[in-house]
Amino acid sequence: MVKKGNSKASVGKTAKKSKDIKRAKTTKNVKKERASAVTPQSIDSKLKDLPLPPSIIEELKECLNKVKPTGAQLEHIIQMSVEAYEKAKVEPCEAVGIVAAQSIGEPGTQMTMRTFHYAGVAEINVTLGLPRLIEIVDARKIPSTPIMRIKLEPEYARDRDKARALGWGIEQSNIIDIGSMSVDMVKMQIVIELDEKMTSRRNITAEEIAQKINAETKAEVQAEGLKLTINPVQHSYRGLLRLVDDIKGITLKGVKGIRRIIIRKENEEYVLYTEGSALKKVLQFVGVDGSRTKTNNINEIAEVLGIEAARNAIISEAMDTLREQGLEVDIRHIMLVADMVTAGGSVKQIGRHGVAGEKASVLSRAAFEVTVNHLLDASIKGQVDELSGVTENVIVGQPIQLGTGDVELMYKAKE
Amino acid sequence: MKKFNVRDHEIVPEHVIISKKDVEALLVKYSITKEQLPKIKSADPVCKEIDAKSGDVVKITRNSPTAGKSIAYRLVVG
Structure with missing residues (x-):
């Protein structure tokens, strides 16, 4: 490294x-x-x-x-x-990993345990502080508060109405967002009254909604103006109630997973902030400047943009989290962590299921977590510990192979 | 709907497949074996884009906040 x-x-x-x-x-x-x-x-x-x-x-x-x-x-x-x-320059064999661990660990003790913050954006809640840092190094599949920052093409970025319209197109819309639904138990029907303002905003017609519901549930749908009448295939109360739930779950317009969109003006351009993240789909929208659009879901970045992009995302997310708490950690330590975590081609966690769990030394792994399991496995397989790392040498009480401990004296007898 | 090329994204650095001869020189320079290089999956979106196959070595020119530019190598696997 x-x-x-x-x-x-x-x-x-x-x-x-x-x-x-x-x-x-x-x-x-x-x-x-x-x-x-x-x-x-x-x-x-x-x-x-x-x-x-x-x-x-x-x-x-x-x-x-x-x-x-x-x-x-x-x-x-x-x-x-x-x-x-x-x-x-760092000398070869210097224990950069330990220095990095200390440099991140010490400021980590000063971080607030529970911080939720409105990252400058009205109402959007973002996990910050220690919980967020833990999330990053644990390589969680989905962060607890996924958000995206969508930048727009110049034409959309300058025009508020166009940005707004694009936002409506991206935001996930279910039936409850655009109308009210009621169940007629006598006629065995579901009646949906659409809100005119909401449908025109989202640029969707009653016919389109009818088609969509029909395609998803196979129920018969009749559209009259803004009123939809749905007859279930199964004529039972159970079937009817299940159908209500099914219809509520259909994404009529927008991207699944994007629960809310907020528009903000930043440096003369409109930017969309989203609650929820779906990078792959959002990048394909006309008007979205894909090259500058971000998400805080690192695994999603690894999947959509590749491992190198994920490495960059880990560095910037970790640095931002620390900086937001007023802590200055040298970026080189974070880079080392990001390098280790992405070295295998996918984002690994630091910990027993990732970097620490793949260490070569049995004693080193046993010293970390689930001691008995590691020792038991090693003894069954008859594994040998080379005692080349720091932890294992501390355990057996030998000088570690770093610094002065790295030098060995040899006696060369005179001929 | 439009097609988005992942290589256009600002956080994706430049990836280039290097020739067999350059790989040899690289391994000699650091005195390592190919397997000791960091890995990148052949299913990685950028690998698919540049058509890198398992066994290739890609050269990555990163924008480093400390060094300006820094060069890294990854072995394509899987």
Whole structure:
């Protein structure tokens, strides 16, 4: 998991670098009176092939273009920057996992146990704080409060009416949303009175509703204006009451699972917030800007957009949850967690059914949860523990293989 | 209804299948075996889109908030 780009190079890099530049300038300026400054083009070509991540190169370029160094100064600055970067890199065999666990765990103790928040949106309730963080690392199939943020194409995003109409098209509509239903026990009929305002808003006609109900339940439906009369196939009270429930469950218009939509204006564009999530279906709507539409259901993202998108979603969701609580955790720790969780190609949970349960060491697994089961299984199978990890060595009372414990002395006898 | 290409989404990074020769060079560079790479399923929506088969290695160019760009590799499985 050692990656150049993700190592901790940039921690405090700005401060360090400007100091470097200053130092370089003073030492060189003593000898030479302002030799001619190098051109921006030559700075570019010098920086291009350095073994530094693009963001640092970009920053270095910006700084250098401001200070306009001479050729020798430039060399010196570059050399010092590369040195500083190399020093800041995580060394091989460093226990990054433990550092990440501590760095997330400590602020986690300060998080509120029960926080429900109206994420800036009127009435939409979103789980935040510790429960949300647990949800993310446990890789729950469905979050307790799934929401989506649907961005719109420019044409829809600027026009409130068009955005509104699109919202009505996406929101799930059942019969109770657009009319009232009553059961006539004497005539063995179900009578539905449609609300004119509601049907026109959702752009659906009585005939369409009649067809839909007929297709789903096979009952005979007659439409007269805004009144629907339904005769059940089975002539029994039981059948009639079951039919009532069936009709209530039919999605007449919109996407199943999207229970409510709220429109909000954000930076001159209208955005739809939904209660409930159905990414795949919503992305196909004309007018929806699919490339910027989000959901907080990570498993859904993995399914619809792939594992790399899920990795990004885990990082941004975890960071947002922590930031909302006023906690600053370095993003590299979260990235490591996201990398581990997605390494197998699907989103695994951290815990006994995921990352922790797949550890190679029996003792390490037994130390975590369900101790007896792991020890029993291991003894039946005759498994061997290599004692290469931290936990197992702590258990048996040996030095761990990290830091000074990683070095072994060997005696080489003279020939 | 319209068709949405998952590769257009802003949180999906660029995936490219790399050649056999590049795979060899990669494995030598990190001195690892192919199986030690992180995995991606062949049923993954992006894999289907770029037509990656089991056994291929995909190169992923991520937008990293710390490094600007970072490169990762995944082995296609299943």
